[in-house]
Amino acid sequence: MSDTATTTSAIEDALAAHAAAFSGSMQPKTQDGIPVVRVPRDQVIGFLVAARDDAKLRFRLLLDVTALDHYGQPRDRFDVVYHCYSFESRTRLRVKTSCPERDAVVPSAVPEFPTAGFLEREVFDMFGIRFDGNPDLRRILMPEDYEHFPLRKDFPLEGIEPEKVYRKHGGVMMPRATGAEPINGARSDTP
Amino acid sequence: MSLRETVLSVPPTQGDLHSEIMTLNMGPQHPSTHGVLQVRLKLDGETVIGLEPVVGFLHRGKEKHAEHLTYWQFMPMTDRLDYLAPLQNEIGYALAVEKLCGIEVPPRAQAIRCAIAEAMRITAHLVWFGTSALEVGAVTPFFLAFREREDLFDLIDELTGLRTNSEYIRFGGVACDLSPDLARRFKAFADRMPACVDEYELLLTGNRIWYDRARGIGILTPDHAIALGLTGPNLRAAGMPHDLRKSNPYSGYDKYQFEIPVGTVGDVYDRYLVRMEEMRQSARIISQAIESLPEGEFIARDYRYVLPPKDKVFSSMEELIYQFKIVTDMRPPVGEVYVGIEAGKGELGYYVVSDGGPHPFRTHVRAPSFINIQALESVCVGRPIADVVAIIGSIDFVMGECDR
Numbered sequence: 248m249s250d251t252a253t254t255t256s257a258i259e260d261a262l263a264a265h266a267a268a269f270s271g272s273m274q275p276k277t278q279d280g281i282p283v284v285r286v287p288r289d290q291v292i293g294f295l296v297a298a299r300d301d302a303k304l305r306f307r308l309l310l311d312v313t314a315l316d317h318y319g320q321p322r323d324r325f326d327v328v329y330h331c332y333s334f335e336s337r338t339r340l341r342v343k344t345s346c347p348e349r350d351a352v353v354p355s356a357v358p359e360f361p362t363a364g365f366l367e368r369e370v371f372d373m374f375g376i377r378f379d380g381n382p383d384l385r386r387i388l389m390p391e392d393y394e395h396f397p398l399r400k401d402f403p404l405e406g407i408e409p410e411k412v413y414r415k416h417g418g419v420m421m422p423r424a425t426g427a428e429p430i431n432g433a434r435s436d437t438p
Numbered sequence: 439m440s441l442r443e444t445v446l447s448v449p450p451t452q453g454d455l456h457s458e459i460m461t462l463n464m465g466p467q468h469p470s471t472h473g474v475l476q477v478r479l480k481l482d483g484e485t486v487i488g489l490e491p492v493v494g495f496l497h498r499g500k501e502k503h504a505e506h507l508t509y510w511q512f513m514p515m516t517d518r519l520d521y522l523a524p525l526q527n528e529i530g531y532a533l534a535v536e537k538l539c540g541i542e543v544p545p546r547a548q549a550i551r552c553a554i555a556e557a558m559r560i561t562a563h564l565v566w567f568g569t570s571a572l573e574v575g576a577v578t579p580f581f582l583a584f585r586e587r588e589d590l591f592d593l594i595d596e597l598t599g600l601r602t603n604s605e606y607i608r609f610g611g612v613a614c615d616l617s618p619d620l621a622r623r624f625k626a627f628a629d630r631m632p633a634c635v636d637e638y639e640l641l642l643t644g645n646r647i648w649y650d651r652a653r654g655i656g657i658l659t660p661d662h663a664i665a666l667g668l669t670g671p672n673l674r675a676a677g678m679p680h681d682l683r684k685s686n687p688y689s690g691y692d693k694y695q696f697e698i699p700v701g702t703v704g705d706v707y708d709r710y711l712v713r714m715e716e717m718r719q720s721a722r723i724i725s726q727a728i729e730s731l732p733e734g735e736f737i738a739r740d741y742r743y744v745l746p747p748k749d750k751v752f753s754s755m756e757e758l759i760y761q762f763k764i765v766t767d768m769r770p771p772v773g774e775v776y777v778g779i780e781a782g783k784g785e786l787g788y789y790v791v792s793d794g795g796p797h798p799f800r801t802h803v804r805a806p807s808f809i810n811i812q813a814l815e816s817v818c819v820g821r822p823i824a825d826v827v828a829i830i831g832s833i834d835f836v837m838g839e840c841d842r
Contacts, residue, residue: 278538279775307664310778311787311804330776330787330804334678337685339776362667365812373501388494388841397502404506 547611570831610744611737670784675701807835
C-alpha cells in the first residue's frame with residue numbers, strides 16, 4: 248500500500264506553487280494520500296499542463312476524468328475530477344474543479360491530453376457537463392437520442408421513460424402524474 | 439476467343455476512374471471485434487482514412503447501480519467488468535474500500551490475492567493470445583490456449599466454487615483458505631506454464647505469416663502511448679517500463695522477483711512478445727507466492743468492516759449481529775480514494791467517494807479497455823483494412839469493462 252510513499256514534500260511544494268499561480272489551493276489529503284488540488288475551471292487546463300511540463304512534477308499521464316454531482320447541497324453542483332500519474336516520482340495527483348448547474352461548462356483537456364476525448368464524452372453523457380473545445384462531444388455509452396443524464400443524483404435508478412412520465416395533451420407533453428404515486432418507481436423529485 | 443484474349447481486347451479505361459470514399463461498418467457482430475464493438479471505417483480503396491469506434495452496446499449502468507447498493511453489494515458487479523479476469527477486478531475494488539476504511543489485510547490473504555491475480559492475468563492473456571491469432575488466420579493457438587485456460591479455471595473453480603465471476607475476494611482478505619493440496623496443484627500449474635508458453639511461441643513467434651502480419655504494424659511510440667493514456671502491456675510494448683506492481687506495489691508484490699518485459703518498436707509483434715513474456719513472469723509470481731505462503735489468517739478480524747467467519751455466525755450471537763450490520767449498513771468514513779492496480783489490460787482504477795453513508799456517494803471505474811479502444815483511431819489510420827483486424831487484436835480490450 249505504498250501508492251504515495253514516494254510523495255516527497257518537494258512535489259507538494261511545487262504543486263502548491265503551481266496551484267497558487269493558477270488561483271487554486273491545496274486541499275486536505277484523503278485516505279489514499281494523493282495530493283489534491285482545487286483550481287477554478289478556467290484555470291484547470293493551465294494547471295494540468297503546468298504539472299505535466301514542470302521538470303520536478305512531470306504528471307504526464309492523464310489517467311482519468313470523471314465528475315461528482317453534489318445535488319441538493321449549497322455549493323456548485325458539479326465537481327470535475329482529474330487523476331494524473333507521474334512516471335518519474337511514481338505518484339498520482341488529483342485535480343478538482345467545479346461548475347454550477349446552470350452553466351455546466353468546463354474547458355476541454357483534449358488539445359493537451361488526447362486521452363481526455365473519450366473520458367470527457369463519458370462525463371458529458373452521464374452528467375451533462377459540456378467540455379468547451381472537445382472536438383467530438385457526443386454521447387458515448389447511452390443511445391444518441393437519449394435525453395437524460397443518468398449519473399446525476401436526481402435521475403432515478405429505474406430510469407425515466409418519457410411515455411410513462413409524460414402524456415401528450417393537445418400536442419404538448421404534460422406531466423402524467425403530479426403529487427400522485429410515483430410512476431415506474433421514479434422519485435417525485437425527478438425533472 | 440480465349441478468356442485471355444477477351445480480357446486483353448477490352449480497351450484500357452480512358453480518363454479518371456470513378457472512385458469514392460466508402461464507409462464500412464465492422465461490427466457490432468463482427469467476430470474480430472471481441473464482443474459488441476462497432477468500428478466505423480472510412481475507406482479509400484483498401485486504405486483506412488478514418489476510424490470511429492462506437493461503444494456502449496454493453497452499458498449496464500454499473501456506476502449508477504453502485505450508488506444504490508451497499509459497498510458489499512457492488513463486489514459481484516465488479517466481476518462482470520473484465521469478465522476474462524474477474525478476480526482482478528474484485529481485488530482492485532477491495533483495495534479501494536480497504537484503503538477507504540483503513541483495513542489491514544493479513545499477509546496470507548495478500549499472497550493468495552497475488553497468486554489469484556496472476557492466474558487471472560494468465561487466463562486473460564490466454565484468451566487474447568488465442569483470439570488475436572485466430573483473427574489473422576492461425577486456428578491452432580486458440581485450442582492450445584483454451585486447454586491451459588480450462589486447467590486453470592478448474593483450479594479456480596475448486597478454490598472459489600465458481601469458474602468465473604466467483605466473488606472470492608472479501609474486504610480484508612479472501613472468502614476461504616487455500617488448502618495445501620490446492621496450493622500444490624497451483625504450484626504445479628505455474629511450473630508447467632512456461633513450457634506451455636514456449637509451445638505457443640513455437641507456433642507464432644518464428645512463423646513467417648504471423649511475423650509479416652504483425653511486424654511494423656500499428657506502431658505506438660512511448661510519447662504517443664502516454665498521450666493516449668495507454669497503460670499496461672500496450673505501454674510497455676512501446677518501450678516504457680511502467681508496471682504498477684513494481685512502481686507502486688500493492689498486495690505485497692514487492693516481495694516477489696519478476697521482470698517487466700518491454701518492447702522496442704511498439705508494434706503488434708512487440709505487444710505480442712510482451713504479453714507472452716508476461717505469462718511466464720506471472721507463473722513465476724504464482725510459484726513464489728505459493729512457496730512463501732505465510733501462515734495465519736486469510737481474512738482480517740476487523741468487525742467494523744470485515745465479515746465474521748461463517749461458522750461463528752451460525753453459533754454466536756455477537757458474530758451474527760456483526761454480519762447483519764456489515765451486510766446491511768456498513769458505513770466507511772467520509773473520504774475519497776483512487777486505487778489503481780495492474781490489470782491484464784492496463785491500469786484498472788477505482789475512484790470511490792464516501793459521504794459516510796451505507797451507499798457510496800460515487801464509484802467510478804477507470805477502465806483500461808475504454809482507453810485502449812480510443813487509441814485505435816490513431817494507430818489504424820493510413821493502414822490497409824487487413825491490418826485493422828491485427829491491430830484490434832493486439833490492443834486487447836473487453837467490452838464488458840469498456841462499457842461498464
